[in-house]
Amino acid sequence: MDKSDIIESLNDLIQITEDSHDGYRRSAEDAKDSDIQSLFRDLSTQRESMVRELQDLVAQLGGQPTDSGTMLAGAHRFFVDLKSAVTGQDREAILREVERGESEAIRRHENVLSQPLPADIAAIVRRHLDRFQADRNRMTALKRAA
Numbered sequence: 001m002d003k004s005d006i007i008e009s010l011n012d013l014i015q016i017t018e019d020s021h022d023g024y025r026r027s028a029e030d031a032k033d034s035d036i037q038s039l040f041r042d043l044s045t046q047r048e049s050m051v052r053e054l055q056d057l058v059a060q061l062g063g064q065p066t067d068s069g070t071m072l073a074g075a076h077r078f079f080v081d082l083k084s085a086v087t088g089q090d091r092e093a094i095l096r097e098v099e100r101g102e103s104e105a106i107r108r109h110e111n112v113l114s115q116p117l118p119a120d121i122a123a124i125v126r127r128h129l130d131r132f133q134a135d136r137n138r139m140t141a142l143k144r145a146a
């Protein structure tokens with residue numbers, strides 16, 4: 001994988017992670033349950049940090065890091081559905097939509113990791129993937145308890 005392919009892949013991860021950051025931030029503002037507000041704020045903060053780390057990697061590689069999300073296809077549907085679920089206050093629906101969005105981010109991270117990457121970049125992408133997986137598992141457990 002050449003440098004431009006790595007930059008393109010990292011920018012894709014920046015976009016989905018930025019979508020996640022923005023979606024959680026907006027949904028935290030609309031949520032009525034304080035525990036969901038807190039959870040979404042925490043996830044938004046985590047995602048913001050992940051975006052900055054990926055942007056730093058792109059810049060170190062000499063690329064231009066993207067500074068916005070995609071809001072296309074699956075990511076857009078996820079956050080529109082999440083917003084609707086939050087507004088409707090159906091706790092199980094909210095958690096189901098978060099779980100679905102985490103799955104999309106996981107899919108994209110796994111796709112990037114299936115390509116040959118320098119070890120240091122692969123380690124960061126793997127750490128981000130682990131975070132998304134842990135958060136998806138957390139949503140699954142919360143959904144079952146709802």
